[in-house]
Amino acid sequence: MPETWPADLGPVICVVGARPNFMKMAPILRAFAAHVPAIPTLLLHTGQHYDRDMNDRLFEDLRLPQPDINLGIGSGSHAVQTAEVMKHFEPVLEEHKPSCVLVVGDVNSTLACTLVAVKKGIPVVHVEAGLRSYDRAMPEEINRVLTDQIADLLYTTERSAADNLAREGIAAERVRFVGNVMIDSLLSNRQFARAPAATVAAGGGDPTLIAGPQGYGIVTMHRPSNVDDPGVLASLLGVLREISEALPLVFALHPRTRNNIERFGLQHLIDSPSMIMLPPQGYLEMLGLMAGARIVLTDSGGLQEETTALGVPCLTMRENTERPITVDQGTNTMVGRDVAAIRRQTAETLAGHGKSGRVPELWDGHAAERIAADLASWLLARHVIAN
Numbered sequence: 001m002p003e004t005w006p007a008d009l010g011p012v013i014c015v016v017g018a019r020p021n022f023m024k025m026a027p028i029l030r031a032f033a034a035h036v037p038a039i040p041t042l043l044l045h046t047g048q049h050y051d052r053d054m055n056d057r058l059f060e061d062l063r064l065p066q067p068d069i070n071l072g073i074g075s076g077s078h079a080v081q082t083a084e085v086m087k088h089f090e091p092v093l094e095e096h097k098p099s100c101v102l103v104v105g106d107v108n109s110t111l112a113c114t115l116v117a118v119k120k121g122i123p124v125v126h127v128e129a130g131l132r133s134y135d136r137a138m139p140e141e142i143n144r145v146l147t148d149q150i151a152d153l154l155y156t157t158e159r160s161a162a163d164n165l166a167r168e169g170i171a172a173e174r175v176r177f178v179g180n181v182m183i184d185s186l187l188s189n190r191q192f193a194r195a196p197a198a199t200v201a202a203g204g205g206d207p208t209l210i211a212g213p214q215g216y217g218i219v220t221m222h223r224p225s226n227v228d229d230p231g232v233l234a235s236l237l238g239v240l241r242e243i244s245e246a247l248p249l250v251f252a253l254h255p256r257t258r259n260n261i262e263r264f265g266l267q268h269l270i271d272s273p274s275m276i277m278l279p280p281q282g283y284l285e286m287l288g289l290m291a292g293a294r295i296v297l298t299d300s301g302g303l304q305e306e307t308t309a310l311g312v313p314c315l316t317m318r319e320n321t322e323r324p325i326t327v328d329q330g331t332n333t334m335v336g337r338d339v340a341a342i343r344r345q346t347a348e349t350l351a352g353h354g355k356s357g358r359v360p361e362l363w364d365g366h367a368a369e370r371i372a373a374d375l376a377s378w379l380l381a382r383h384v385i386a387n
């Protein structure tokens with residue numbers, strides 16, 4: 001391995017777009033800078049998420065540098081959002097001549113940038129590859145399947161991912177099991193997590209509500225399948241309200257959910273002192289809230305993994321998960337949108353029968369370093385062959 005990066009081998013363009021990308025990219029950028037030779041990077045933000053709660057606070061908490069390039073595309077339908085990213089990303093590739101494009105996760109920005117780069121003959125590296133819910137009604141599943149099919153190097157977080165990829169005809173030499181970069185972020189930031197009472201107070205809630213011996217639970221939900229249908233949203237809020245009578249619940253409300261509660265006239269369902277409604281939270285606030293909770297009820301992908309790493313019981317309000325290791329080895333239980341199952345599993349958890357689980361293989365805080373070492377070798381070997 002040379003001491004310095006070859007002058008004629010371009011930077012890695014590292015793409016982020018939406019909130020769940022930020023905690024995955026932060027450790028990657030640090031590991032690339034610390035690698036010998038340092039791997040040059042350009043941080044590109046598509047602008048899919050843009051406001052203070054969904055974007056700026058996370059950049060600050062994760063100590064992410066300001067993006068070198070921001071495409072500023074904002075919200076829109078899937079087609080509009082994807083097309084806008086593609087249109088604006090193409091000239092960036094022409095200008096900067098990257099050695100490769102690195103994408104993370106499964107948001108629209110991930111697929112849009114992958115499509116553009118691959119068609120321009122630029123290698124694409126996908127971090128968190130191979131996860132499958134086998135539910136094609138989820139936009140993220142489409143993004144995952146298509147990105148993995150055309151990307152050149154696929155870094156995976158759990159061993160089941162390689163089986164999923166093999167089933168789709170993807171050659172094993174493109175796949176590398178490196179562990180979970182999101183858990184790198186969690187472990188390196190745990191010491192900085194904010195106290196839950198302070199977070200509740202800062203969000204306008206009454207911190208004494210979560211201070212009692214009964215503790216508190218955390219709720220997040222934003223999946224279109226849970227929050228875009230008035231009947232489904234009302235029944236989920238109804239059972240959560242019931243649970244909150246025994247256990248105060250702290251909600252971190254995604255803008256989609258907040259808008260829909262208003263649009264469907266469901267405010268009365270959340271109008272209860274033991275349902276503490278907060279705006280979307282920063283990374284360190286969410287970490288502190290999760291670590292201190294007795295239970296987490298969510299439809300997020302990331303929280304399923306973070307609760308497994310923290311050893312906190314998690315009930316996932318979805319019919320399927322693309323992260324089966326959190327169920328097989330971790331603290332996660334799938335409850336779907338089934339009100340009776342949510343009620344029953346919550347009662348069992350609060351009675352002390354929640355899953356304790358164990359931390360999966362290679363979720364050890366060093367995944368980004370493994371990616372840096374592997375990717376540097378791969379890019380340098382290709383460079384030697386090309387010259």
Ligand code: UD1
Pocket residue numbers: 018019020048049050051054055075076106107108109139140222254255256301
């Ligand atoms: C996106 C991802 C999803 C991820 C989620 C995390 C896709 C297909 N979905 O969904 O996988 O779990 O991010 O949040 O990429 N909005 C704001 N401020 C913002 C951004 C969005 O208020 O900074 C509102 C807008 O009303 C927007 C809506 O949220 O229309 C949805 O945003 P969008 O990026 O389209 O999808 P998410 O539901 O956030």
